[in-house]
Amino acid sequence: xxxVPMVSRLFFYxxxxxxxxxxxxAPKAHAAAFYLQDxxxxxxxxxxxxxxxxxxxxxxxxxxxxIAGSANEMYIGGNAILTxxxxxxxxxxxxxxxxxxxxxxxxxxxxxxxxxxxPNSAGSFRLNDRVALGLSFAAPYDFITQYEGNSxxxxxxxxxxxxxIDAQLTVAAKVTSWLxxxxxxxxxxxxxxxxxxxxxxxxxxxxxxxxxxxxxxDFGYSVGAQIHKDRWSFGxxxxxxxxxxxxxxxxxxxxxxxxAVQGANTKATGNAKLTTPWIATVGARYALTDxxxxxVQAERFGWSEFDAIRVTAGPVLSQNITQGYRDTTSGAVGxxxxxxxxxxxxxxxxxxxxPTQTRYRNSFVPDSDRMxxxxxxxxxxxxxxxxxxxxxxxTFKGSNIDYSMTDYAGTVGATNVTERAHVAGNAKILxxxxxxxx
Numbered sequence: 001x002x003x004v005p006m007v008s009r010l011f012f013y014x015x016x017x018x019x020x021x022x023x024x025x026a027p028k029a030h031a032a033a034f035y036l037q038d039x040x041x042x043x044x045x046x047x048x049x050x051x052x053x054x055x056x057x058x059x060x061x062x063x064x065x066x067i068a069g070s071a072n073e074m075y076i077g078g079n080a081i082l083t084x085x086x087x088x089x090x091x092x093x094x095x096x097x098x099x100x101x102x103x104x105x106x107x108x109x110x111x112x113x114x115x116x117x118x119p120n121s122a123g124s125f126r127l128n129d130r131v132a133l134g135l136s137f138a139a140p141y142d143f144i145t146q147y148e149g150n151s152x153x154x155x156x157x158x159x160x161x162x163x164x165i166d167a168q169l170t171v172a173a174k175v176t177s178w179l180x181x182x183x184x185x186x187x188x189x190x191x192x193x194x195x196x197x198x199x200x201x202x203x204x205x206x207x208x209x210x211x212x213x214x215x216x217x218d219f220g221y222s223v224g225a226q227i228h229k230d231r232w233s234f235g236x237x238x239x240x241x242x243x244x245x246x247x248x249x250x251x252x253x254x255x256x257x258x259x260a261v262q263g264a265n266t267k268a269t270g271n272a273k274l275t276t277p278w279i280a281t282v283g284a285r286y287a288l289t290d291x292x293x294x295x296v297q298a299e300r301f302g303w304s305e306f307d308a309i310r311v312t313a314g315p316v317l318s319q320n321i322t323q324g325y326r327d328t329t330s331g332a333v334g335x336x337x338x339x340x341x342x343x344x345x346x347x348x349x350x351x352x353x354x355p356t357q358t359r360y361r362n363s364f365v366p367d368s369d370r371m372x373x374x375x376x377x378x379x380x381x382x383x384x385x386x387x388x389x390x391x392x393x394x395t396f397k398g399s400n401i402d403y404s405m406t407d408y409a410g411t412v413g414a415t416n417v418t419e420r421a422h423v424a425g426n427a428k429i430l431x432x433x434x435x436x437x438x
Contacts, residue, residue, distance in 0.1 A: 033303065033325065033355050033367050034143040034162055035277070038079040038118045041433030044390035045376015046334025047348025050295030052283040053226060053235030057122040058435060060136040060170055062281055063224035063237040064182030067124035067132045068172035074123040077388065077433025085113045085425030087363055087401075089152035096408075096415030098201045103417065105152040112153075112363070113425065114144040124170075134170035134184075139163070141190065141276055143365060153363040154197040154207065155417045156403065160364040161193045168222060178229050184222035190244050191215035192272065194364070201413045212311070214248025214272050231287040241278040241305045247271045250313035270313025277325075277355075278302035293336040295348070301328045303355035319409075324360035328353040332372070346376040346390070354399075361401050366423040368399035376431075384437045392429035399423050 038044065039061040043051045051062035057073045059066035067073075087109040094103050122136035141164040147153050165188070172182035191214070198208035224237030251267045283297030303325040310320050334348025350372040361367065376390030401421040408414050 033306075034141055034365055035301070036118055036140055036142055038081070038429065038431070039120045039138045039140065041077040041079070041388040041390050041431040042346075042376065042378060042435075044079070044374055044392055044429060044431050045346030045348065045378075045388070046295055046336060047332040047350035047372050047374045047392070049297045049332035049334035049348045049350065050283060050285050050293075050336070052224070052237050052281045052297055053233040053285045053295075055226075055233075056435070057124040057134060057136065058433070060122045060124075060134050060168060060184070061120075061138050061140070061166075063226060063235050064134070064168070064170040064184040064222050065172050065180040065224040065226045065235070065237070066182070067134045067170065068130075068174045068180035068182060068226070069228070070124060070132070072125045072438050073435060074121075074438065075433060075435045076121045077119070077431060079118040079120075079429055079431040081116050081118060082428045082430070083111065083113045083115060083425060084427070085111055085366070085396075085423070087112055087147075087153055087366055088422045088424075090400075090420040090422055092152050092155070092417070092419045092421065094155070094199045094203075094415060094417050096199070096201060096413065098413075099199070099203055099415065101203065103152055103155060103199070103419075104203075105150045105154060106148060107152055109147050109151050109153055109363075112145045112147050113366075114146060116142075116144065118142065124172075130174045132172045134168075134172065134182075136168045136170070138166045138168070140166050145364060145366070147363065149197070153419065153421065155199055155407075156405070156419045157194075157196055157363040158209075159193065159195040162190070163192075164188055164190045170222075178227055180226045180228070182222075182224050186220040186222060186239070186242070187217060188220065188242055188244070188276075189215070189217050190246060192246055198407050199415055199417060201415065209251075211251045212248070212272065212313075214246030214270075216244060216246045216271075218242050218244045233285040234282075235284070236282045237280075239279040239281075241302055242276050243273070244276065245271050245273050250311065268313045270311065272312075273310040274308075275305040277305050277327075291338045295334045295336065296332070298329065298331045301330070301355065303327055306355070322360065324357050325355040326357055328355045334374075342380040344378045346374075346378075348372075348374045350374075358400065358402065360403065361399060361423075362403045363401060363419065363421065366399070366401065366421075368423060369397040371395045374429075386435045388431070388433040388435065390429075390431040392431075394427040394429070396423075396425045396427075 092103040170184040220240040220242040332350030374392040
């Protein structure tokens with residue numbers, strides 16, 4: 001088989017999965033804030049504890065060096081994320097020149113974080129004994145939250161949808177018999193749709209509605225290295241932050257509200273700017289016996305890059321929406337156990353720290369610290385094909401929302417909304433994938 005057909009097969013195979021990712025509903029399940037680690041079915045089985053130091057196309061998201069010494073391979077996988085969540089109002093208030101009291105509305109929001117499917121794919125092929133190329137598609141930054149129009153949370157959030165598709169083109173090289181390196185170019189598409197209600201100046205006034213939509217392509221990079229020595233494998237990687245500019249439209253409809261704020265009605269083109277975090281990852285694998293491998297991994301997230309969403313859309317709606325995220329650390333441990341030459345079992349546990357500070361937590365992304373417990377298995381169905389299956393359970397630490405915002409700022413109708421609520425939830429993850437060596 002020549003190189004050109006292999007490249008074509010890899011591209012179209014992965015592109016099909018990328019197209020599917022564009023229509024999948026991808027909720028916030030585990031990993032901090034709106035980041036999703038669900039980029040490897042095999043990795044889920046051990047709570048993503050060994051990915052930066054493992055080999056093969058399935059580990060490309062964590063380390064571009066993972067394919068330097070591996071055979072030609074294709075991977076495709078899908079992760080079904082089943083969430084259960086509640087946001088319970090605890091006295092959200094609206095305070096303005098003509099209004100002072102509770103926001104009212106339905107006090108309980110059940111399952112505002114929606115179910116979804118996260119697909120991903122990757123492939124690699126060798127140019128020669130030392131150099132390999134790779135192409136992977138991931139959906140790393142995704143969430144969907146949706147509230148009823150009469151929810152007590154409506155003045156903070158009615159709908160929040162963020163979708164991303166990351167295409168990583170990788171070059172990896174085997175420098176020595178024990179050292180592998182890799183570098184990747186990340187092209188990331190992101191689209192967003194945010195909607196919220198605006199309070200009437202009087203309690204009897206109808207709510208207004210703010211709707212923002214935008215999308216765009218931006219670029220980043222990934223670098224990594226691996227050391228393989230005797231029974232040990234060590235890995236380290238760095239994935240850059242990406243500055244996103246989402247071009248689109250902003251619409252603020254205040255029909256029926258008091259004349260004092262009628263001038264705020266807006267339909268405008270504009271953009272929103274935000275930055276996703278850099279990610280530094282280190283980890284190791286140790287083959288304790290011929291059957292049992294121990295895994296450990298730690299990640300540092302530069303979430304402080306996501307300090308604000310900067311909206312530019314005319315004088316009324318141009319503003320910086322403070323997010324106040326902090327840098328965080330996550331970690332996981334896991335095991336692989338080869339029952340025989342065809343069947344491998346896995347298990348793992350991971351901890352993820354939320355980047356959200358209490359005073360900035362809101363119902364758009366009602367985030368909190370979480371624990372991940374997982375199991376998984378791989379079956380070598382044929383000499384070339386391996387089937388991976390994994391399951392996970394995520395527990396979220398209960399958290400409170402105590403968040404204030406000002407609507408109609410700079411007008412005589414400036415109104416303050418203070419959202420107070422309690423958030424609780426959990427998630428179940430079911431994953432299935434196929435790896436094929438060629």
